[in-house]
Amino acid sequence: MLESKKSLYKGLILLSTVGVLAACGNEGDIPGVENGTDPNTDNGADNGSEPAGDGEDISLNIMQGKVEFNSQFNELAQMYMDENPNITIEITSVGGGTDYFTQLTTRMSAGDEPDIFSVAGPNEIEQMSDYMTDLSDTDLASAALEGMLDNVTQDDGTVMALPYNLEGYGYIYNREVFDAAGIDPEAISTYEDLEEAVQTLDEQKEDLGIEAVFALPGAEGWVMGDHLANVYLSHEFNQDVNEAYNAETLEFERGDEFQRMLDLQAEHSMEPILSLDYSQQVEEYFSLGQVAMIQQGNWVYPTIEQMDPEFAENSIGMIPIPLEGHENQLPVGIPNYWAVNGNKDDATVQAAKDFLDWMYLSEEGKQFVIDEFNFVPAYEGYEDLEINDPLSQVVYDYSESGETIGWIFTGYPTGFTNNEFGPNLQAYLGGEMTWDEMIENSISAWESLQ
Numbered sequence: 001m002l003e004s005k006k007s008l009y010k011g012l013i014l015l016s017t018v019g020v021l022a023a024c025g026n027e028g029d030i031p032g033v034e035n036g037t038d039p040n041t042d043n044g045a046d047n048g049s050e051p052a053g054d055g056e057d058i059s060l061n062i063m064q065g066k067v068e069f070n071s072q073f074n075e076l077a078q079m080y081m082d083e084n085p086n087i088t089i090e091i092t093s094v095g096g097g098t099d100y101f102t103q104l105t106t107r108m109s110a111g112d113e114p115d116i117f118s119v120a121g122p123n124e125i126e127q128m129s130d131y132m133t134d135l136s137d138t139d140l141a142s143a144a145l146e147g148m149l150d151n152v153t154q155d156d157g158t159v160m161a162l163p164y165n166l167e168g169y170g171y172i173y174n175r176e177v178f179d180a181a182g183i184d185p186e187a188i189s190t191y192e193d194l195e196e197a198v199q200t201l202d203e204q205k206e207d208l209g210i211e212a213v214f215a216l217p218g219a220e221g222w223v224m225g226d227h228l229a230n231v232y233l234s235h236e237f238n239q240d241v242n243e244a245y246n247a248e249t250l251e252f253e254r255g256d257e258f259q260r261m262l263d264l265q266a267e268h269s270m271e272p273i274l275s276l277d278y279s280q281q282v283e284e285y286f287s288l289g290q291v292a293m294i295q296q297g298n299w300v301y302p303t304i305e306q307m308d309p310e311f312a313e314n315s316i317g318m319i320p321i322p323l324e325g326h327e328n329q330l331p332v333g334i335p336n337y338w339a340v341n342g343n344k345d346d347a348t349v350q351a352a353k354d355f356l357d358w359m360y361l362s363e364e365g366k367q368f369v370i371d372e373f374n375f376v377p378a379y380e381g382y383e384d385l386e387i388n389d390p391l392s393q394v395v396y397d398y399s400e401s402g403e404t405i406g407w408i409f410t411g412y413p414t415g416f417t418n419n420e421f422g423p424n425l426q427a428y429l430g431g432e433m434t435w436d437e438m439i440e441n442s443i444s445a446w447e448s449l450q
Contacts (some may be wrong), residue, residue, distance in 0.1 A: 058351045059088045063107065063114035065100035065336055066164070067093045068299050072372040076365070080358060087351060099418050104128075115344055116352045118336040119161055121410025122245040125152065125337070133342030133349055135159045139357040143379040151241065152337055161337035162356060165375035168332040168395035168404070169227050169297030170320045177201070177208050177292045185319050189327045191261070198268055201292045213292050215285035216265040218273035218429050221422015224262060226409040228295060229421070230331055231321050232258040239406030247411075249447050252439045257324065259435050265295065266429055274430055283307055295321070298391035299335070301374045305389070318394045326405060330398040333407030334378065413449035420445035 064073075070093035077089040092114070094100040101124055104117055108131060119125050125132070135141055136159040141149065144163065152161040171194075178185050181204050183197045201213045217223050232254040237244040244250075252258070266273055270285055282300050285291045287307035298318070305312040320330045340352040359365045360379050369375045370382065374389045376396050387393045398404055409417070421442050427433035433441070 055086050056347060057086050057088070058348055059090070060116060060348070060352055060355060061090050061092070061114045062116040063092045063094070063104060064116075064118040064338075065093075065095045065104075065120065066118070066299070067095040068303060069373050072302065072368075075372070076359065076368050079364065079368070080355060087355070089355070101414075113341055113343060115341050115348055116356070117339055117341065118164070119339050120336045121412075122151065122242055123411065123414050125160060125339075127414070128339060129160065131341050131343060132160045132339045135162055135340060135353065138162065138353050139361055140379060143361060143381055145378055145380060148334065148378040151334075161339045163334045163378040164336045164338065165334070165369075165373070166332060166378055166395060166399060167297050167299055167335045167376070168318075168330045168398060169295070170318045170330055170394075171293045172286070172296050172300065172316055172318045172391065173293040174286070174289065174291075175315045175317055177210060177289070180204075180208055181292075185317060188319055189322060191257070191322045191324065194322050195264060198264060202268055208292070209289065210292055211285070211290045212270045213268040214265045214270070215276060215281040215291045215294050216269040216273050217276045217278050217281040218266075218426060219275055219277040221426060222417055223278070223295060224425045225417040225421040226412075227297070227331070228262060228321070229258060230407055230409045231261075231323050231405060234331070234405050234408050235326070237408045237411070239408065241406070241408045241411040244408040244411030247446075248450055249443060252443070254323075255435070255439055261321065262425070262429075274426060287311065298374065298376070298389070298395050301389045301391045302372075312389070316390060318391050320398075320405075323405070329403045329405045330395065331407060332395055332399050332404040413446055416446060416449055420449070 062077075070091070073093070074091055077091060081087055081089060094103050100118075101120075104114075105127070107113065108128075113131065117128070117131075119128050119132075136157065138159075140162045141159045148163050149159055152163075153159050173185050175185070178197075178201075181197075181201055183200060185197075188194050188197055198213050201208065201210070205211070205213075233244075233250065233252070236251055236253050237247060270276060270280075270291060281294055282296060282303050286294045287304050289311075301312060304316065318330075320328055323329065338356055340349055340356070342349065344352075360369060360377065361381060366377075366382060366385060369377060370385050371388055374392050376387065376392050376399070387396055412421075424433060424438045424441050424445075428435060428438040
């Protein structure tokens with residue numbers, strides 16, 4: 001594992017050189033629907049902006065696709081409202097098992113348009129472009145780290161959206177279980193290393209007090225179809241989300257490696273796999289010590305912390321998913337982008353921009369982003385703040401070193417994971433489809449959706 005750093009900022013610029021310019025798809029976020037509504041205030045505090053609408057009452061409706069920080073987001077919005085009593089904010093968070101983008105497009109079509117909304121990847125950005133206003137004049141656009149706006153900047157320099165944060169994923173492990181089994185997670189580099197560790201854990205399950213090595217949430221097609229598959233598909237598209245987005249087909253050049261990694265998880269997972277969902281995986285089986293590791297990303301830290309703060313702080317870590325020729329590289333990318341609805345009146349548009357600036361650039365906002373959202377920020381101004389959770393520290397360390405794998409899954413055709421690829425993988429796990437049939441059906445689906 002890479003050596004931990006106390007400074008948050010230095011080195012993140014290296015990310016722009018390793019192809020990590022794609023966003024994490026809304027299909028690939030935490031499953032389930034968690035709608036939160038809270039009135040919140042909006043206006044640029046500490047960033048030099050004037051109160052929205054010169055103090056006139058303004059309501060901001062925010063719809064976004066990451067449910068895992070919904071409660072914290074509502075809390076921050078309330079802080080903003082307390083500072084700006086003329087602003088009211090209502091937040092709707094949708095993700096994972098519920099298709100956020102479908103709900104967003106439905107709302108847009110019905111005329112119930114949010115003022116701020118999230119988009120992930122070139123497909124969603126293209127489809128929502130008529131609703132998105134220019135954000136080039138925001139303080140955030142000026143503060144974005146090098147490379148962070150590449151995928152959302154038009155040829156004329158117009159910035160269409162602003163990044164949430166940086167995220168990374170791999171295998172999150174229970175350090176106490178690994179120590180008891182005599183396994184050094186930092187020594188796991190190759191598939192063979194991981195397979196040996198899994199076998200050791202499986203043989204000692206009873207002594208270790210675990211029910212299984214993994215908890216594979218087969219009910220969540222995005223875990224396999226977005227995140228796991230990305231490890232094996234990313235280099236097929238040169239780690240370039242736009243190349244994936246424009247591709248007429250895919251080859252599954254590393255399909256055999258993908259299969260054996262999925263099989264390894266499935267063969268050593270809690271059962272029944274196909275009904276196991278995200279909340280069971282993270283909250284029940286991992287946070288309560290029933291499994292040794294799970295495939296997830298640093299976004300799960302707030303959930304684990306809520307379940308067991310001491311365990312979260314002291315007993316978990318994350319290692320990359322081994323890939324031959326790219327060992328010790330962590331998939332890191334931008335999960336989502338913020339967009340502001342340009343169809344709204346000028347005062348509302350300005351209030352929306354002010355709120356986004358305040359959230360990431362005010363002193364209280366920055367502290368909240370680090371301490372409560374547990375974000376690895378994509379913006380300057382965090383040099384003196386420390387990352388306070390071990391999973392985000394791992395993401396930062398790999399980003400700083402440049403040892404990363406780019407995210408291409410937000411370049412998938414619309415509906416590919418939720419409607420085709422994910423169900424195909426579930427059919428494979430359920431024995432209803434061979435691996436070759438899964439690949440053949442998924443390729444045909446990709447081609448038909450392009």
